[in-house]
Amino acid sequence: MPGPDKPDRRSLPPLLGEAERQDILQIHRAILSRERVEPQEGMEPAPWWVWVVSVLVIFSMGFYLGRYSGTFSTEAHELYQKAAVGGGEAAAEPPPDGSLVYAGICLPCHQAGGTGVEGKYPPLAGSEWVAKDSAIGIRILLHGLQGPIQVKGKTFNNEMPGLGNQLSDAEIAAVLTYVRSNFGNKAPAVDTKQVAAIRQATPGQGPWTAQALSGVPK
Amino acid sequence: MLFIRLWMFFAGVLATLFLGWAALIGVPGVQLASVPAQPGLRPYTYEEMHGREIYMREGCVYCHTQQTRPQGFGTDQKRMWGRPSVPGDYVYDRPHLLGTSRTGPDLLNIGARQPSRDWHLAHLYNPRAVVPESIMPRFPWLFEEKTGTGPQDVPLAPGSHIVATREALDLYAYLLALNRTYPVRRAEP
Amino acid sequence: MKAPPLEQSPELVSLRRVLDESAAVPVLLFFATGVLWLLAGTVFGLLTSLKFDMPDWLAAIPALTFGRLRPAHLNAVNYGWASLAGAGCLLWLTSRLCMTPVRLRGGLIASVILWNLGVLYGTGAVLLGYGGSVEWLEYPLPAAAMIGAAFLLFAASILQTFRMRSVQHLYVSLWYTVACVVWFPFLYVAANLPIYSGVVHGAVNWWYGHNALAVWFTPIGLALAYYFIPKVIGRPIYSYYLSLLGFWSFALFYNWNGIHHLVGGPVPNWLQTISIIASVLMVIPVMAVAVNHHLTTVGHFRHLRSSPTLRFTVFGAMCYTAVSFQGSLESLRGMQEVVHFTHYTVGHAHLGVYAFLTMILFGAMYYITPRVARWNWPHPGLIKLHFWLTAGGISIYVIAMCTGGILQGYAMNESVRPFAQVIDLTRPWLIARSASGILITGGHLVFAYLFAQMLIHAGPRRETAPWEEAAA
DSSP states (O other): OOOTTSOOGGGSOTTOOHHHHHHHHHHHHHHHTTOOOOOOBOBOOOOHHHHHHHHHHHHHHHHHHHHHOTTSSSOSSHHHHHHHHHTTTTTSOOOOOHHHHIIIIIHHHHOGGGOOBTTTBOOOTTOHHHHSOHHHHHHHHHHEEEEEEEETTEEEEEEEEOOTTTSOHHHHHHHHHHHHTSTTOOOOOOOHHHHHHHHHHOTTOOOBOHHHHHTOOO | OOSSOHHHHHHHHHHHHHHHHIIIIIHHHHHHHTOOOOTTOOOOOHHHHHHHHHHHHTTGGGTOOOOOOOTTSSSTTTTTOOSOOOGGGGTTOSSOOOOSBOSSOOOTTHHHHOOOHHHHHHHHHOHHHHOTTOOOOOOGGGEEEOSSOOTTOOBSSTTOSEEEOHHHHHHHHHHHHOOOOSOOOOOOO | OOOOOOOOOHHHHHHHHHHHHHHHHHHHHHHHHHHHHHHHHHHHHHHHHHHHHOTTTTTTOGGGSHHHHHHHHHHIIIIIIIHHHHHHHHHHHHHHHHTSOOOOHHHHHHHHHHHHHHHHHHHHHHHTTOOOOSTTOOSOHHHHHHHHHHHHHHHHHHHHHHHTOOOSSOOHHHHHHHHHHHHHHHHHHHHHOTTOOHHHHHHHHHHHHHHHIIIIIHHHHHHHHHHHHHHHHTSOBSBHHHHHHHHHHHHHHGGGOGGGGGTTSSSOHHHHHHHHHHHHHTHHHHHHHHHHHHHHHTTOTTHHHHOHHHHHHHHHHHHHHHHHHHHHHHHSHHHHHHHTBSHHHHHHHHIIIIIIIIHHHHHHHHHHHHHHHTSOOSOHHHHHHHHHHHHHHHHHHHHHHHHHHHHHHHHHTSTTSOHHHHHHHHHHHHHHHHHHHHHHHHHHHHHHHHHHHHHTTOSOOOSSOHHHHHHO
């Protein structure tokens, strides 16, 4: 163990000459002489308000625990569900908002503004298929569409997945109504009952083709 | 220290860590161990597991969550991202991929919301081809260029020479398996 | 108030020399490799940020995709830079506070080597696509095992030095130091066990992710702040009682915080609630520390101009207060509903690990390096530049990400707004973040240059540092 007067040479760069070593030790001594006392603990009392705030925080969190701890079960959402029921909002299910369904489901393919994507996804804006009888749109949404189709003079040959398992009748009606009255389209609203009727009438139906759709009963 | 002895200090230090562990991991671990898989949930297939590994390898989790929040807390419901998820939806997830960032949309139900293979492959190859505003990375190395395409191959578009590799197809299979739209069965109280 | 005199008795200077010489080689190794990881991690970080602005840039290289760069950045700066530099600082600090030379130095050399190999292996694995995709725990098991073993060697040295101490009273910095080397190995092993799945794994993930801060990074920062503020000013820390309150409430509350990362998610309600409560209770230790530091510094703020150590340290300590209060607020459900899942969280994380911890590490290194490298900092002007680049850069960073994150959160909760519009909304803030990243990178290059000069004893030969002349 090196002592105070026997500096530990091992920690010096090995290639230095003796004079340089001495010089470095000199610098080190100068650096070490510029220090103030090692930190110590003062014994001032903590300001009174620190204790007051601490106690207040602990009390308010005790209240929070009582209010929000739920039933100590594995339920993840009970608090929010209670809030939603208590708020009376969930009591009568609000009608679905077509624009939300569009943004959530159709948008990635048919794009904002219903413009579609060249050669892949046909436009909904100004589409004759949208403007046609609502029975056609409902069928496309329920079961999907595949094969060549002419939209606004351009041919598309792609596949749209059926959404009947995912969307309720009311949601299908809402989004079709939204599409038919936006993007420059002006067709009448779609009724939920009609969607339900078509769903009933076409169990097990696979994707439609443009040709098959042209012949559907009104 | 003036107030306590050294062994008390060490005991306190260990005890605080252990208490935290017991509260956040131990107790919930025991409690959640008894949660069965939701009846509608099935284990991942071999392809889906492989796709899941691609999902982990490419770090999709840093931009996409797989947890849907309830009505009254955020607007996941209104955005059609699917009903609030419950512990029983994740029984086969190992490691978990819950995620904490929504630079992109939640993907817990992407398989139901967007089942189209064409769309997913085109999007993975270049997200900006289908969503111009997207800042999602491209994953061109999940595809390869072939001069002649056989019947087995899945080209990006009809006639395209760019075909999906096994990795891209399995990733798609995984995305399709992200579908928790079955109704929740709650445990008997 | 007049500054207390320097302590220059020959015996004391000789004792300091013995202590610092015992620490020199391991500390310099920890520092030097830490600085290399700082540079690597900064480059990863900057690239990650630029990827948001230019998603098609370098898009065909798998190793440089966003989803691999981001974990590479996080791990390189945390397990590489902050852990290595922090470990170096703690070694020096323990020796000084225990008034005894550093023990088990052979083990420390092995520790540095193993630690660096672990980080290299892990970061390489993440970039090559072998990462685990579990935030903070991406390293494959062998890399984690190497880091864990290296940590045990380091902890053994600290504890042995502590055992051989020749002082009666244990200063508050030592409490944090000893506690964190005991805590971290348990945490790291428990979190890396490959036995979890589903929602429980989510809980383990964030128990660990938050505790990496709670039981390792934050104690480093606090130990250093508790040491350097009174040391540079030359007066005792204000109140022992506040130190006690701060330490024990910290130990009790901080490691219950983790599940606030999963609020609204599929974990049990009560679990989210207790983590939120613990997060709010953090007000108590943070207030105790802040008041203690402030009342120590009050009346001595002019040292901020003369001492780079104090300037960096006080900046960091103030950011500790800020980030902790921000964290307590952020954990509340009302706030989480908006900012969870947004860039706000990223801003918060950088306020913690960068503005608090890294700035304090810089400050400490400005003090320690001359004592272990036996050379004075060559260019005081560059130190100023380093401070302003990093302090300015991180301020822009945090403001941009937090503002952008709040806007993003509100926009996402406005369900009629298509997701694409949310992306467009965040764009300018992400560009501001990249700009701040360039400033920070510049600061790090300056620091690395200065540090390299210290290692090779370049620059003018000086016996006194310019800023200390001014203060004397």
